[in-house]
Amino acid sequence: MDGTTQLDGKARRTTARRAQTRRRLLDAALRAFAEEGFGRTTVESVCARAGFTRGAFYSNFSSLDELFLAMWEERSARMLHDLREALAQVPAAAPEEALRAALAAVGVDDEWHRITAEFTAHALRTPGLRRIVAAREQAIRETLVPVLTGALRRAGRDVPDEAALGSALVAVHDGTSVQVLLEPGSEDALRHREELFRHVLYAYSRPTPRDAGALEPPAPEETPHPEEPHRA
Amino acid sequence: MDGTTQLDGKARRTTARRAQTRRRLLDAALRAFAEEGFGRTTVESVCARAGFTRGAFYSNFSSLDELFLAMWEERSARMLHDLREALAQVPAAAPEEALRAALAAVGVDDEWHRITAEFTAHALRTPGLRRIVAAREQAIRETLVPVLTGALRRAGRDVPDEAALGSALVAVHDGTSVQVLLEPGSEDALRHREELFRHVLYAYSRPTPRDAGALEPPAPEETPHPEEPHRA
DNA sequence: CGTATCCGATACGTTCGCGTATCGGGAGGG
DNA sequence: CCCTCCCGATACGCGAACGTATCGGATACG
Secondary structure, three states: OOOOOOOOOOOOOOOOOHHHHHHHHHHHHHHHHHHHOOOOOOOHHHHHHHHHOOHHHHHHOOOOHHHHHHHHHHHHHHHHHHEEEEEEEOOOOHHHHHHHHHHHHOOOOOHHHHHHHHHHHOOOOOOOOOHHHHHHHHHHHHHHHHHHHHHHHHOOOOOOOOHHHHHHHHHHHHHHHHHHHHOOOOOOHHHHHHHHHHHHHOOOEEEEOOOOOOOOOOOOOOOOOOOOOOOO | OOOOOOOOOOOOOHHHHHHHHHHHHHHHHHHHHHHOOOOOOHHHHHHHHHHHHHHHHHHHHHHHHHHHHHHHHHHHHHHHHHHHHHHHHOOOOOOOHHHHHHHHHHHHHHHHHHHHHHHHHHHOHHHHHHHHHHHHHHHHHHHHHHHHHHHHHOOOEOOOHHHHHHHHHHHHHHHHHHHHHHOOOHHHHHHHHHHHHHHHHOOEEEEEOOOOOOOOOOOOOOOOOOOOOOOO
16 A cells, blocks of 8 residues: 555654565465465464564564465455456457456466465354455455356356356365365366366356347257367 | 274273273364364363363374374264265155255265365375375265266266266365355355256256157257246 | 664563373273 | 273473564664
């Protein structure tokens, strides 16, 4: 928000290295939590990674939880931002392409997955945190859905229940990420993930009904997918 | 496996209370890990819950990891067993019914979900554990799939890629469980979960092709679902 | 260039949990 | 009924991490 020296005339004085220190601590926290786990990470470990002693830490944060939350919100917001950007650059594409862009933006990041998985589990125990995580999930759904429904509509498909599609996509992302990471290098897991996404996309949409019966009225229902590239 | 006093004539002597002690420690471990998290659970906490001191613990296990793993494998095996039983009692049912039975057997258990989620994240850091978790997931898939494909076939639907269906179901279970737990009491989350399962079931199966064109050859493809009970 | 202030390093005492070594009560066998 | 051996409790020392209080070098400003 600030970053420079003075704010407007009555604020803090020196804020130059302080910002750098914060930054290094935030970055170190990501690595520490990813490598050591949410529950086993210590203040000392984070400081060591950042090249500080605990003095620096307690001067900037009051607890590990606070540092973690700051780091998580930052990374999470960055991810959401990247997602928006990636989707913005898919102007009039097929849904497949929009989906592929979204997946590329989100990715299946090992470190980040471990962190969020453990944090989510922790949040389930802590009402305040639970609400924060739930809100973030909702934001992700609300970013994703309009773009995909747009792409689907342009491809001639309606989405009757957008909320359902959103939940489904997030659930599928979470669930398949674990599988991909559990079997590193597995071609199958990745293919199954992609296949499931495609299925969901089509299962939660249907051919746009032409208002007063125009084109292709004889075809009664549903040609499942453009192609079915998986070998039987 | 034994539970009584002697094994065959050359084994340990007293094994009566020892077994009880083990049991109480295993049960206490479940509660402790669920409430305090995987990384923050201490030996003392488990012992206190079980009504012992650390002496009992170190007499039965050599590390907390060992106790955790024993507990996890037991509960996990029990879950798998319940699943098999529940599915065995769905003799010639519709796939919907088999699915419902499976979901009821597995359920969305808060405690258990937190434990497995954190443990899985931990296992991703530890090759040995990673393989154990992956194997367990595979066992679950292999239990689930044949029953469901059987039910689907009896309902006149083929499953072209059973492995894909298995992964999809497990992924959907994991992914939607988090959502259901993140929004406690949310009718929507539960409904979305069920809906997604149904979609997956049908997306990964197709009407059995009558060998030499028998019934309903005119219908070109796919009547999506029997009913679509969700309100728009 | 001086000086006031900031901020991270250092030093300190404390608490928590660990793992081991030893003890004593009670369960089983003769 | 004794007596042996098991097994969980107790006692002990240790190391890790914590949070605070204080110090000294760096930094911004006049």
